[in-house]
Amino acid sequence: MADEVEMFFFPFMGGGHQIPMIDIARLFASHGVKSTIVVAPNNALSFQRSIVRDQDSGRPISIQPLDLPPGSKPPNSDMSATPFTDTSMLQEPLRLLLIARQPDCIVVDMFHRWSADVIDAVGVPRIVFNGNGCFSRYAQQLIRIYEPHEKVQSEYEPFEIPGLPDRIVMTRSQLPHFHKSQGGGKPRGRMWNSEDRSLGVVINSFIDLEPAYVEGFKKEMAKKAWVVGPVSLCNRNVEDKAERGQQAAIDEQSCLSWLNAKETNSVLYVSFGSLARLTPKQLLEIAYGLEASSCSFIWAVGKIFKPSENGEGGREDWLPSGFEERLKESRKGLIIKGWAPQLLILEHPSVGGYMTHCGWNSTLEGVSAGVPMVTFPHSAEQFFNEKLITDVLRIGVQVGSMEWTSWNAEPGPPVGREKVEAAVRKVMDGGEEAAEMRRKAKDLGEKAKRAVEQGGSSYEDAEALIQELKSRKKVQL
Numbered sequence: 493m494a495d496e497v498e499m500f501f502f503p504f505m506g507g508g509h510q511i512p513m514i515d516i517a518r519l520f521a522s523h524g525v526k527s528t529i530v531v532a533p534n535n536a537l538s539f540q541r542s543i544v545r546d547q548d549s550g551r552p553i554s555i556q557p558l559d560l561p562p563g564s565k566p567p568n569s570d571m572s573a574t575p576f577t578d579t580s581m582l583q584e585p586l587r588l589l590l591i592a593r594q595p596d597c598i599v600v601d602m603f604h605r606w607s608a609d610v611i612d613a614v615g616v617p618r619i620v621f622n623g624n625g626c627f628s629r630y631a632q633q634l635i636r637i638y639e640p641h642e643k644v645q646s647e648y649e650p651f652e653i654p655g656l657p658d659r660i661v662m663t664r665s666q667l668p669h670f671h672k673s674q675g676g677g678k679p680r681g682r683m684w685n686s687e688d689r690s691l692g693v694v695i696n697s698f699i700d701l702e703p704a705y706v707e708g709f710k711k712e713m714a715k716k717a718w719v720v721g722p723v724s725l726c727n728r729n730v731e732d733k734a735e736r737g738q739q740a741a742i743d744e745q746s747c748l749s750w751l752n753a754k755e756t757n758s759v760l761y762v763s764f765g766s767l768a769r770l771t772p773k774q775l776l777e778i779a780y781g782l783e784a785s786s787c788s789f790i791w792a793v794g795k796i797f798k799p800s801e802n803g804e805g806g807r808e809d810w811l812p813s814g815f816e817e818r819l820k821e822s823r824k825g826l827i828i829k830g831w832a833p834q835l836l837i838l839e840h841p842s843v844g845g846y847m848t849h850c851g852w853n854s855t856l857e858g859v860s861a862g863v864p865m866v867t868f869p870h871s872a873e874q875f876f877n878e879k880l881i882t883d884v885l886r887i888g889v890q891v892g893s894m895e896w897t898s899w900n901a902e903p904g905p906p907v908g909r910e911k912v913e914a915a916v917r918k919v920m921d922g923g924e925e926a927a928e929m930r931r932k933a934k935d936l937g938e939k940a941k942r943a944v945e946q947g948g949s950s951y952e953d954a955e956a957l958i959q960e961l962k963s964r965k966k967v968q969l
């Protein structure tokens with residue numbers, strides 16, 4: 493049909509990238525776009541049930557597994573992918589699929605590093621998804637240009653990022669390594685070269701969250717940008733929220749009945765995303781800090797850093813003695829060892845705070861749920877997201893992380909239990925400052941929901957992209 497638009501979506505496996513890309517595909521299907529999710533064989537297991545539910549409700553969405561050449565091994569599909577996981581075995585199957593199907597565009601994750609040349613050679617319009625928000629991208633661009641971190645004497649001397657609408661102070665120790673090793677301070681083209689050659693970028697954010705930064709990003713860095721989030725809000729029913737990303741390590745009913753027994757806004761949800769590996773020492777400090785705060789909590793304990801398989805740091809020596817027994821008795825805390833149904837938890841009325849590693853998806857999910865946050869960044873662009881939460885939006889309190897750590901390196905010294913307790917108390921204890929943060933967080937949560945409803949900025953940006961694809965089609969006919 494001349495007026496029907498078909499979009500391909502090519503996610504990168506791994507929590508913080510795959511999960512939002514699947515949501516983006518579902519979001520465009522809800523706008524009537526024929527949406528096809530292109531994946532390695534077996535990679536659809538974690539999300540196919542939500543796609544079947546969308547299909548059952550009449551949405552034009554499907555999954556297209558790629559045929560791998562005999563003998564080649566598909567990348568892991570269990571959320572163990574890291575930014576360096578090689579997916580180039582998908583190159584030829586993707587090329588053949590694009591030639592055969594000629595969709596109106598493909599939205600591709602930037603971690604498929606090889607993909608730009610292949611897609612551009614076939615002539616299918618390419619839209620890039622990099623998973624970050626506008627504040628972090630704009631702030632990092634200004635750091636590249638002005639190099640304020642080169643003008644300080646030590647890793648811990650604060651510097652201000654020049655040229656931002658808000659006063660943002662950081663230390664070298666909080667910067668990703670690539671900022672320090674780059675040298676020359678020139679912006680990397682306009683960020684990534686492949687973005688420059690693309691039709692544009694799709695961003696998981698919404699204008700009311702970071703208006704000045706969306707504007708700065710669009711003006712200075714992006715060829716074209718469609719800001720269509722928070723995309724997690726496309727998960728409207730309990731099943732979609734409970735099964736997002738992976739099979740949860742707790743059944744949804746036990747989780748909900750634990751939360752139902754708690755007072756409104758009384759529970760802190762603690763999680764550090766899909767990739768971070770905390771040391772047993774850090775987990776111990778968190779456990780002591782949580783216990784001392786007297787606050788009720790759900791703690792999703794993800795991956796644990798083990799210096800060596802035989803060395804210290806086995807799975808069980810990261811809790812104070814008798815901790816779990818005390819929790820069971822007092823019903824103060826629930827520990828989920830493994831994957832948590834994060835959206836279901838965050839959106840429950842009993843949850844009144846979120847200790848987060850500030851991954852961008854988690855940040856947006858916290859914002860959408862309207863909860864104030866305790867920020868505990870580790871890696872990637874998380875320290876920038878922390879500044880957005882605490883210093884721009886003023887809906888969170890920093891726990892005091894100072895050390896940026898690569899996902900595959902041993903984390904630095906732990907943040908102590910006193911800092912954990914103090915930050916939790918500031919957010920959860922109900923004083924004047926906490927009430928103000930909560931009010932602002934609730935307000936932003938409402939704005940997030942409005943952004944994705946018809947007439948909202950993200951809804952209209954999604955429509956604008958669809959219109960653009962339709963008009964390109966007409967020109968070609």
Ligand code: UDP
Nearest residue numbers: 507508765766767831832834851852853854
């Ligand atoms: N997530 C989840 N359960 C978990 C851990 C993570 O559902 O136990 C989801 C979370 O809701 C978010 C994603 O995994 O959508 C993590 O992405 P984010 O960008 O926050 O962090 P990353 O995992 O990339 O560090």
